[in-house]
Amino acid sequence: MALTGIEILKMLPKKNCGECDVPTCLAFAMKVAAGQEDIGACPYVSDEVKEKVGEASAPPIRTITLGSGDNKFEMGGETCLYRHEKRFEHPTGIAVLVTTDMSDEDVDGRMDRFNSLRYDRVGLELKADLIAIKDNGDQSAFTALIEKAREKCPDAALILMSESADSLKAGAEACGDHKPLLYAADSGNYSDMAAVAKDTGCPLTVKGSNIGEAADTADKLISEGLKDLVIDTGARTAKAVLEDNIVCRRASVKHKYKPLGFPTITFPCEMTDDPLMESLVASMLICKYAGIVVLSDLQGDTLFPLLLERLNIFTDPQRPMVVQEDIYPINGPDENSPVLVTCNFSLTYFIVSGEIEGSKIPSWLLIKDTEGLSVLTAWAAGKFSADLIAMFVKKSGIEDKVKHRCLIIPGYLASIKGELEEELPDWTIQIGPREASHLPPFLKSWKPE
Amino acid sequence: MEPSAGSIAECVIGDGDKAITVGGEKTLPFHVFEGDMGNAPRIAFEVLDSAPEEWPEPLVKHYSDVFNDPAAWAQKCVKEFNAKAICLSLVSTDPNGANVSSADAAKVAQKVVEAVDVPIILWGCGNADKDTETLREVTGLVGTRKVALGPLTDANYRTLGATAMAFQYPVVASTPIDVNLAKQLNILLENLGVSLDHILMDPSIGAVGYGLEYTYSVMERIRLAALTQNDDKLSVPFIVNLGREVWKAKETKQPSDGMIGDQERRGVLMEAVTASSLLFAGGELMIMRHPKAVSMTEALIEGLM
Ligand code: B12
Ligand code: SF4
Numbered sequence: 172m173a174l175t176g177i178e179i180l181k182m183l184p185k186k187n188c189g190e191c192d193v194p195t196c197l198a199f200a201m202k203v204a205a206g207q208e209d210i211g212a213c214p215y216v217s218d219e220v221k222e223k224v225g226e227a228s229a230p231p232i233r234t235i236t237l238g239s240g241d242n243k244f245e246m247g248g249e250t251c252l253y254r255h256e257k258r259f260e261h262p263t264g265i266a267v268l269v270t271t272d273m274s275d276e277d278v279d280g281r282m283d284r285f286n287s288l289r290y291d292r293v294g295l296e297l298k299a300d301l302i303a304i305k306d307n308g309d310q311s312a313f314t315a316l317i318e319k320a321r322e323k324c325p326d327a328a329l330i331l332m333s334e335s336a337d338s339l340k341a342g343a344e345a346c347g348d349h350k351p352l353l354y355a356a357d358s359g360n361y362s363d364m365a366a367v368a369k370d371t372g373c374p375l376t377v378k379g380s381n382i383g384e385a386a387d388t389a390d391k392l393i394s395e396g397l398k399d400l401v402i403d404t405g406a407r408t409a410k411a412v413l414e415d416n417i418v419c420r421r422a423s424v425k426h427k428y429k430p431l432g433f434p435t436i437t438f439p440c441e442m443t444d445d446p447l448m449e450s451l452v453a454s455m456l457i458c459k460y461a462g463i464v465v466l467s468d469l470q471g472d473t474l475f476p477l478l479l480e481r482l483n484i485f486t487d488p489q490r491p492m493v494v495q496e497d498i499y500p501i502n503g504p505d506e507n508s509p510v511l512v513t514c515n516f517s518l519t520y521f522i523v524s525g526e527i528e529g530s531k532i533p534s535w536l537l538i539k540d541t542e543g544l545s546v547l548t549a550w551a552a553g554k555f556s557a558d559l560i561a562m563f564v565k566k567s568g569i570e571d572k573v574k575h576r577c578l579i580i581p582g583y584l585a586s587i588k589g590e591l592e593e594e595l596p597d598w599t600i601q602i603g604p605r606e607a608s609h610l611p612p613f614l615k616s617w618k619p620e
Numbered sequence: 621m622e623p624s625a626g627s628i629a630e631c632v633i634g635d636g637d638k639a640i641t642v643g644g645e646k647t648l649p650f651h652v653f654e655g656d657m658g659n660a661p662r663i664a665f666e667v668l669d670s671a672p673e674e675w676p677e678p679l680v681k682h683y684s685d686v687f688n689d690p691a692a693w694a695q696k697c698v699k700e701f702n703a704k705a706i707c708l709s710l711v712s713t714d715p716n717g718a719n720v721s722s723a724d725a726a727k728v729a730q731k732v733v734e735a736v737d738v739p740i741i742l743w744g745c746g747n748a749d750k751d752t753e754t755l756r757e758v759t760g761l762v763g764t765r766k767v768a769l770g771p772l773t774d775a776n777y778r779t780l781g782a783t784a785m786a787f788q789y790p791v792v793a794s795t796p797i798d799v800n801l802a803k804q805l806n807i808l809l810e811n812l813g814v815s816l817d818h819i820l821m822d823p824s825i826g827a828v829g830y831g832l833e834y835t836y837s838v839m840e841r842i843r844l845a846a847l848t849q850n851d852d853k854l855s856v857p858f859i860v861n862l863g864r865e866v867w868k869a870k871e872t873k874q875p876s877d878g879m880i881g882d883q884e885r886r887g888v889l890m891e892a893v894t895a896s897s898l899l900f901a902g903g904e905l906m907i908m909r910h911p912k913a914v915s916m917t918e919a920l921i922e923g924l925m
Contacts, residue, residue, distance in 0.1 A: 253844065255837040288879065292829075409923045414653045447889060447912075451920050454893040458836075458900045472881025475871070476889040479829035480897055486833050518830070522870070545831070551796070608870045 174227045176201040182224065184215045203228070231423045232432050234261070235374045235399050235462070236327040237301075239349040242388040244300050244328035246401075246462040247434035252424055254489050261434075262485040263456065265477065266301035266330060268440050269320070271312040278316070282323045284469045290478060293492055293517045297478040299327075303354075303465050306333035317342045321349065330354055330376075330436070330465070336363040343371040352376060352463075354436070355403060358388050365395045374399035376436055382415045383407055386430040393429065400433045401462060406475035407441050409452050416460040432585065434462025443577040446473055457481050491543030492517035498567055499524065504533035509617050510569055511579040511603065512560060514541035514549045517518060523607045530611035539563045546581045557587045561594030626850040628658065628843075629817040630723075631790050631857050632704065635737025635766045640705055641822075642904040643857035648847060649900050650924045660925050661899055663906045663914050664705035664741060665697040666863050669728050670712035670720070676873045678884035679909055690728055691735035698736050701911040707741040707861070713754050714745035722750065726757035733762045738765050741768040741907070743791065743861065756783050763787060770794065770859070771822055774805060781812045792859050794822040797838050799845065805852050816852070818921035819860035820905060827865040828894045839901035860898050863909035866891040888913045896920060 191212040193199040202208035203224065210216060210224040234248035248260040265609030267285055269278045282302070289298040302320050306313035313333060322330060324499035329351035331342040339353050353371075356364035368375035371386035375397060377386025382404040389400055402419060406412035416435055423432035439452040450473040453464045457480055466473075486492065493515050501524060513523050515538050527534050539560060541549035549555035564570075564578065576598045591600050592603065599620045604613050630644040640662050645774035647655025672679075690708065697703035708729055712720040713917035732739055742758055744751030755769050756779070770792025772780045777793070783793045793809060795801035802821055809819060823839050826832045839858060846855040866872060871880060872887040880886055891913035895906050899921065908914050 210717075216897065253837075254833070255841055290879070409920065410650075413650060413924065417651065447885065447892075447916060448891055448919065451896055451916055454896045455900065455920070458897050470881050471877075471879050472883075472886035473889060475886060476828055476882045476893045478895050479874055479890070480832065482837065483828060483831075483833040485899070488833070488837055543830050606868065606870075 174204060175225060176204040179210070179224060180218065182220045183213060186215065190214055218335070218481060230260075231427055232420070232434060233399065235352075235401060235434055236352050237374065238326075239297060239347075242326040242328070242349070249420070249434075249460075250424065252420060254484065258487040258489065259485050261462075262299050262481050263461045264328070265299040265453075265474070265481070266303045266463055266465045267299060267469045268303045268305060268467055269316065270305040270307055270463050271309050271316055272307045278319070279323075281468060282320065285324050285327060285616070287410070288469055288471055288474055290475065292479075292482065293521045295482070297475075299466075299469055299474065301328045301330055301352075301463065303330040303332060304342075305329075306335070306338050306342075309337065310338045313338050314341050314345050317345045321346060328352070330463070334360075336360065336367050340367045340371065343367065343373050347380055350374070352401060352436075354378070356388060356392060361388050361391055362395075365392055365397055368397055368399075374401060375598045376401045377433075378403040379405050382418060382431075385427075389430040389433065402431060402433050402435045403437070404435070407438065409442060409455060410487050411464075412442070412452075412461075413455060413459055415458065420460045435460065435465040436465065437461045440465050440467035446470070449473070450477055453477055454480055458484055472517055493540075493543040494538055495497055496518045496520050496538055496540035496563070498569055498572070499536040499538060500533075501527045501536055502531055502533040504535050504572075506572065506574045507619070508535055508573065509531045509579060509619075510535045510537065510573055510575075510577065511612060512537040512539060512564065513581060514539060514544060514546050514555055515547045516541065516543050516549070519545050526607045526610040527614065530614045532611075532614040532617070534614060535569060537564065537567055537569060547583050550587075557590035557594050560587075560591060564595060564598070577601055577619045579617075581605070626692050626847045626852065626855055628846060628857055628904075629819075630659065631817055631820055633766070633768050633820075634644055634791055636737065638737050638739065639766070639840075640739050643817075645847070646912050648843065649902050652925060655923065659904075661825050661904045661906060661921055662704055662706045663895075663908055663917060664739075665694075665703040665911075665914065666707045666709055666861075666907050666909050667693045667697065667699065667732065668709050668711050669725060669732075670718060672711075674868070676867065676883070676887060678887045679867060679870070682911055694732045694736045694740075696739055701914065703738060703914075705739045705741065705905070706732070706736060707710075707907045709743045709864070710751075710754055711746055712745075713747075713750050714746055715750055717745070722754040722757045725754050726761055729758045730753075730761040733765050733767060739768070740765070741770060741859070743770050743792070743907075746771065748773055750778045755780055759783055759787055759789070762847050766790075768792060768820065770820070772805070772809070774808070777805060777808055778812060781814050782803070784818070785813055788818070790818045790820060792820050792822050793856075794824065797824045797826075797834050799838060799841050801872045802838075802842060803851070806853050806856060810853070816856055819856045821854075821856050822859050822861060825860060825862050825865045825894075825898070825904040827862065827869055828890055828897065829871070830865065830869055832894060832897060836897055836901045839898065839903065843902035857904040858898075858902050859905040859907065860895075860903040861907040862894050862898060863891060867909055884912075885889075888916070892916045892920075 332354040354377040403417040422428040645660025771794035845851040
């Protein structure tokens with residue numbers, strides 16, 4: 172249970188020395204309670220207190236870290252059931268499965284696409300995160316496949332899947348300090364698997380034939396001293412996995428039930444043979460709490476929509492993504508280049524600037540601060556009205572950069588043309604297309620009026 | 621097991637044995653393990669009242685033969701794609717577009733209504749005054765069939781609400797992604813005399829990659845308020861007009877390539893993924909375009925019930 176500021180204050184030395192960079196112990200305690208400061212920032216607290224406070228403030232779903240150095244993958248750390256309550260912390264990891272039975276061609280294709288299918292959007296890189304490597308009984312082939320994955324896909328986090336504790340141990344050692352997820356301990360082999368997890372320091376998956384058995388085994392592993400677990404409830408239909416994911420999340424977040432307080436790993440690849448349906452099941456699991464979804468393959472048309480969905484669901488609802496108010500030169504514009512204006516919602520900015528860039532026409536793009544609202548939303552909220560746009564155009568400094576006085580406004584704002592002309596008497600207002608995708612032909616035939 | 625206090629109203633659309641009922645949940649979306657999910661979510665195919673100009677090839681190839689005949693288009697959806705409902709979009713009436721007269725548009729709508737026996741939603745162009753005019757005109761022609769009328773907004777709910785009540789039609793109440801506005805419009809409609817079991821809420825839709833998260837969370841909040849706080853003014857099923865949002869996204873129009881894959885499969889998944897996300901946020905009546913996206917979404921729903 173979370174501790175209050177007062178409870179934390181009782182455990183502090185009350186020197187009020189400010190070495191934690193907060194002026195008083197009380198203020199520091201309050202910040203720790205709110206999760207804004209780490210208890211370790213006070214140099215005078217004992218390890219015992221650190222552990223106590225750390226434990227109490229830990230998220231109900233443990234954060235699990237895989238990989239190494241700059242190539243880390245994190246999952247879990249979740250604190251709520253619905254994204255509007257706070258936010259979802261760690262995007263569902265997308266994994267692709269390769270097995271020792273697959274032909275080299277199939278393996279190479281998957282690894283190549285793991286590397287190549289990466290997309291820029293709103294300034295972020297969207298991509299798959301993990302490779303799941305499955306041993307079908309041949310230890311040396313398994314190790315060789317792991318080494319291949321490490322070499323070809325150095326930034327992929329790995330999931331090592333084998334029924335043999337020995338093979339998992341050898342595989343984990345082949346990964347060096349790049350921590351893989353081990354898969355899996357079940358009710359029969361958990362002692363052996365726990366030993367491997369302890370020796371190698373890797374997180375371990377608990378697999379049950381149902382959610383109850385998974386919780387039992389997790390409980391045993393916790394008493395053996397393991398902390399970093401991932402849960403596979405064994406569900407292999409969309410209906411069952413949805414139920415289990417909801418129960419796991421609710422049991423840990425609302426009822427602090429420890430044995431299920433871990434991220435889940437799920438296998439759409441084992442739920443259907445149809446790659447499109449597989450993606451659709453994965454889309455359900457991205458909304459509904461999966462730590463990892465393992466897919467049978469990666470293809471642009473099945474992966475890209477999932478990456479978009481994941482970006483949306485895991486966006487922080489309290490912080491709209493914005494870009495700075497400014498004049499953005501695109502394609503090296505000069506004094507005769509067109510001038511366009513839009514809002515500072517980052518999605519809008521990236522779509523519009525992407526189209527202008529693609530058109531190869533040198534242009535000036537004016538970005539007005541609309542507090543992260545899109546064109547029409549900002550207009551409806553009174554943050555993108557003619558007078559505000561006019562004020563911004565005047566003070567932006569664009570008048571020193573171009574000789575002409577033509578301003579292109581978004582097609583959806585056609586109705587403010589007259590008003591804007593009144594506010595900007597020196598300027599001619601041109602109505603651009605509604606959709607940014609129509610900008611390239613529009614810009615290609617553009618002439619100052 | 622988490623008990624729910626409230627339940628969602630049931631709304632009947634259409635008539636006879638082809639009528640469909642949506643809503644009726646006493647639990648969160650697809651929480652069938654702990655409560656009654658009421659009626660399975662349904663999908664309506666969208667038909668336009670005039671040939672679309674900007675549809676991408678993966679849609680064009682399925683419908684171009686019927687583009688110029690909305691009645692044949694609706695029949696094709698029913699016969700070939702097994703549509704359980706049709707949403708006729710009266711896009712031609714848009715004063716900023718073709719601006720077809722209400723009388724002419726109503727005649728086309730009448731033909732569509734007469735051509736199929738599945739439930740029909742008549743969806744105006746979004747201009748409050750023009751929609752009032754057109755939808756009233758239509759009701760005069762199809763009086764005996766129980767069509768659903770939309771969108772009703774704060775600007776035209778009085779006139780259209782009165783028309784709908786006269787014929788006992790269900791209505792679509794549209795608000796821009798806001799819990800309070802959605803609730804307020806339901807209250808206004810109720811005060812006018814429209815009962816809550818004749819309302820479908822349209823929360824305004826963003827497609828995947830284009831604002832999906834805002835719609836998702838507003839729907840989730842509305843549904844939680846209805847079920848856990850027993851807020852009966854929000855206990856109304858959702859209608860989710862997503863096809864038109866998805867298929868205007870740039871990525872549905874880009875040709876096949878090595879990076880974003882096959883154009884048709886990509887578009888189908890963008891539509892199906894948008895539908896799936898919004899189903900988990902509470903969507904009950906989904907309006908969609910691509911036959912494959914529809915059949916996949918139906919398969920997902922069936923697997924979860
Ligand atoms: C998501 C959303 C929201 C989110 C905000 C998202 C955000 N960051 O802006 C939230 C939920 C907060 C919201 C709130 C509101 N919203 Co809102 N919202 C939407 C929604 C669903 C999508 C908007 C979006 O993200 N579009 C994507 C971006 C990329 O689009 P865009 O900025 O317009 O850019 C495109 C084009 O304009 C063009 N373009 C952009 N810049 C330029 C520049 C040039 C030169 C050119 C040529 C082209 C161009 O390219 C882009 C892609 O093609 C729309 C409905 C819809 N489906 O469109 C309603 C919508 C915009 N909202 C609306 C309203 C009314 C509101 C509210 C006022 C409701 C209220 N009373 O609370 C509030 C206002 C905000 C406030 N008071 O704080 C209305 C606006 C009605 C109108 N015509 O004026 C809409 C249209 C819904 C509707 N049909 O009623 N909204
Ligand atoms: S460093 Fe420790 S003792 Fe000093 S003010 Fe901060 S909390 Fe108090």
